[in-house]
């Protein structure tokens with residue numbers, strides 16, 4: 150990997166050596182420390198310097214990039230010379246070829262197809278629908294009831310996506326069936342990222358369960374797409390957009406399989422993430438009554454008793470800071486990968502074609518070099534105008550560059566609307582006897598989160614149907 154390159158007259162110095170992380174075993178690579186504690190292991194890599202080598206696949210190096218400036222270079226400056234790498238190949242086992250797994254010109258085409266549903270005017274239109282879904286989520290809650298908050302947030306996020314981007318064209322039943330199998334598949338994808346590829350081929354129950362759940366998930370979406378194609382209705386939503394789109398390479402309409410891949414991608418990318426962020430935010434509010442009280446004061450001042458609307462979203466700076474802090478401390482991404490398609494310069498390093506690269510938002514956002522007291526949940530760190538500007542690449546909740554999250558605006562609106570609506574009416578308390586820890590599979594989520602619901606003393610009428618009788 151170390152080389153001296155001559156370009157014209159400029160001599161590019163030989164690359165500095167890249168240290169290899171401890172814990173490697175032949176045949177297993179770094180699977181053991183990863184399976185034991187993947188978040189702890191990835192965070193420990195910081196001590197090796199800007200770049201460090203691990204092996205997710207024995208005999209194949211992955212270079213983990215720890216330095217924010219180099220992560221920025223990776224995502225933005227040299228993005229054109231990169232493919233998406235191992236994480237997305239494993240996601241592709243579920244998603245097929247979609248915007249999230251594609252690179253280059255194919256990616257640009259696929260992204261353009263989806264973009265119209267995520268523009269600002271569309272998101273503005275979605276907010277009332279999102280609020281209605283949050284309100285519907287609470288209607289069955291009873292005072293003192295213990296809720297599985299993580300499950301509840303996954304269901305609500307799927308309902309919000311279904312009501313907005315898909316304008317209800319994918320029936321509730323399809324999303325229900327999807328939810329049943331999605332966690333098996335997402336756990337399987339997460340395990341496959343960390344384990345050597347040969348383990349996937351063994352006749353193990355976990356592998357059978359993965360394949361069965363993956364096939365069920367795809368069959369569910371396929372059926373929904375086929376029904377809509379037969380019905381031939383233009384609902385103006387994402388599904389209609391995809392049914393009308395043509396494949397620029399073949400000039401033909403997209404196949405049911407291509408459409409299925411894009412829908413699944415949105416269902417996975419748009420619900421696992423937001424559900425985790427919402428769960429963690431509710432967890433932190435339960436642990437910090439002072440922060441909860443400041444949100445209540447802000448909601449009372451800005452909204453009084455009325456429901457939140459799109460125009461209010463920019464008027465809730467403290468709630469926004471709470472969400473930003475949740476995206477920092479509890480980020481859902483733990484291994485975003487890329488692969489060089491040609492020799493690529495990353496800072497002082499000249500990387501040959503075929504180099505696997507990765508970075509970890511979860512570890513990056515907890516780096517004490519950029520965030521003082523990184524493990525403290527402190528929304529105020531986003532409110533001080535005199536604070537030091539963050540280095541480029543140090544805070545990447547939605548990534549950067551051409552693969553930056555297409556749903557960032559949607560997600561911010563969704564999380565703000567949901568938190569404003571839920572917390573106006575209910576206070577959630579942590580149920581006793583739980584040890585809540587982050588679990589990193591395909592995304593990072595709380596291990597489980599049981600919370601008891603208590604109606605607010607002055608719950609607004611629009612949101613308190615469950616408490617009024």
Ligand code: HEM
Pocket residue numbers: 248249260310414415418419420422423426481482485545546547548549551552553554555556557559560
């Ligand atoms: C808090 C919630 C969310 C977080 C933290 C998040 C985070 C991210 C990040 C970091 C990326 C970049 C991955 C990379 O560099 O390869 C990404 C990409 C993506 N996200 Fe999100 N996301 C969220 C919500 C959503 C939502 C609501 C949707 C859609 C409904 C969505 C759809 C996508 C898609 C399609 C991509 C791939 C974009 C591309 O490669 O062009 N995400 N997301």
